[in-house]
Amino acid sequence: MLAQRDVDQLLGGRHADPFAVLGLHAEADMAEAGGRLWLRALLPGARSVDLLEAGSDKLVASLKLRLPDGLFEAPAGRRRKRFDYRLRVCWGDGSEGVYADAYAFGPQLPEQDLSLLARGEHPRPFEALGAHPLILGDVAGVRFAVWAPNASRVSVVGSFNGWDGRRHAMRRRHESGVWEIFVPHVAAGDLYKFELLDAGGQLLPLKADPFARAAQLRPDTASIVASALSAPKALPAERAAANARSAPISVYEVHAASWRRGAAQFPTWDELAEQLPAYAAEMGFTHLQLMPISEHPFDGSWGYQTLGLYAPSARFGPPEGFARFVAACHARGLGLLLDWVPAHFPADAHGLANFDGTQLYEYADPREGFHRDWNTLIYNFGRNEVRQFLVGNALYWTERWGVDGLRVDAVASMLYRDYSRPAGEWVPNSEGGRENFEAIALLRRMNEQLGQASPGAITMAEESTSFPGVSAPTSAGGLGFHYKWNMGWMNDTLKYMQEDPVHRRWHHDKMTFGLVYAFSENFVLPISHDEVVHGKGAMLNKMPGDAWQKFANLRAYYGFMWGHPGKKLLFMGQEFAQSSEWNHDAELPWALLEQPAHAGVQRLVRDLNTLYRAQPALHRLDCEAAGFEWLDAADAEHSVLAWLRKDEGSAPPVIVVSNLTPVPRHGYRLGVPAGYAIWTEALNTDSAHYGGSNMGNQAGQLRAEPVATQGQAQSIVLSLPPLACLFLVPA
Structure with missing residues (x-):
């Protein structure tokens, strides 16, 4: 029987190595001599548990309930060799089922993946971490893996285990700080989070999966098991040519939630696919650019404060709908660009902040790690695993969803350590200067990796300073972006046009x-949208003069x-001279097109x-x-x-x-x-x-x-x- 200390740790949800004691194990004092096998299962809420031989469903043993909290154990009959088994469980509510045991499965991630993850060099970390539906043998389930190097215990909890952190405590792969488990019978659509204890044994708020590829609609915050990853998609030659410096590029920037709405608060991807690409193409634009569509908790952030970088927002329906939207854009000859936000993230308790009880994803020093402008946290660009998380995400959108490129938000805030910080409230770099060498390295690496793995895809930088070489190749000392937003041109010319x-x-x-x-x-x-919000008014109303002159100026x-x-x-x-400031809570005022002046624009x-x-x-x-x-x-x-x-x-x-x-x-x-x-x-x-x-x-x-x-x-x-x-x- 299991030692009482192990029993207490299991029932308290504090056992550091549950795979060492749960499942089939030989008696410790007879292991070398081929001693009896014992089966242990921690199933809070179960009334009885039988050990069955897989395939035949032959009864091998009935497990005894050692303690009322759900720890069952018994010798596996006369079995001396490991065998494939199932557990028949009768639950307290009278229901019954036969299940494969998560603790019957060995380590999941290959050593090569773990080594790359530990060094922060995995080109596609989303293939290893997160939730991945698999079939092992004849058992369907989901492999969960999460990076939490400073946690003392990590469990996956969800709709499949009553959100009980004792049920599926994970195996730690110590060399990488990754925790993993294969949970049988979990499937796409199931809800889950991670329950962590910090290094001191304190229970942290439940955490959403940083690599989740689907998530609940706010205000709910659980991650959702998504379907298996799609195969990599190469950008077709005609799409790559349409992104070239010599090509005509005219981008229609869209906030998907407020372009045009259906009966619900948010349009679905399929509703957007039916209307938006056709409209943009008919208007002669070459590309659509969506403001951030990654999952985010607050509508009013417009997606720029994201906590689910890998998950298309549930506001518009399941992720499969986004795939159809991408296809609809390409069918109309449009490139699709996504706003991408690697600069910062909100501090919501279910997110990345203090993820394993330490500042894992963010800088620990608030002089580096807190963004004054947006009350957000700044990614620790100097940590290899964080750069890996971000660079992998950029590749994920271009390679797995087939989008044509990324517009990278707030690049200026990443490049300078003193961005929006008064003297004495920022940390200089290793040479005593203001440039953020770590962020510069991240951006270069991101652009290089996209160039190698997604040739033809493009990146655009929203960068408002005179930082040199933003769109120069990294081989020439540049950042490697394909294009840079010309914020100086926009500011100068708009000021001019506002003059009488x-x-x-x-x-x-x-x-x-x-x-x-x-x-x-x-x-x-x-x-962009930045010119028609926060009291700046619509483009039309920036123009001086009477009504006729306003339209003529525009x-x-x-x-x-x-x-x-x-x-x-x-x-x-702005393509039809919207006369009111943009409101993210309402659709565009399409009725203006009934007026000749607006239709004329x-x-x-x-x-x-x-x-x-x-x-x-x-x-x-x-x-x-x-x-x-x-x-x-x-x-x-x-x-x-x-x-x-x-x-x-x-x-x-x-x-x-x-x-x-x-x-x-x-x-x-x-x-x-x-x-x-x-x-x-x-x-x-x-x-x-x-x-x-x-x-x-x-x-x-x-x-x-x-x-x-x-x-x-x-x-x-x-x-x-x-x-x-x-x-x-x-x-």
């Missing part, structure tokens, strides 16, 4: 300064943006996307200085800007002219490149089709004259509409 046109002449440099550094990175021009600004070098990004609702954005994609000069050298040439950057007096977009091949150039005052300008002479005799309007943001005054040069062709101006040997004479942008192409 009579004052714009004094701020002309805000529209031209972006070209000083436009090709130092591979830039995306972002008009149309002109969109023309300026689509003509400017750089990939494009526009947040949902929508038509303009569609046509801008169409023109951008159709004209190689507008996209092929978006990130190259050779693709841009000023025709007139100095006409501050009239607030006119004109430039040439070029392609290195045989495609014709495109002239873009912006008149950013409400004054029409007739007879405006503009220098144009030699070799093209006639120019025509390809798009005019002042067209009546878009709600404008219909002034311009639509009626005829613009013939170049041998009159030198603005450094060009020939020129054309234009009519510049008020508050408008023109796109001219050779006839």
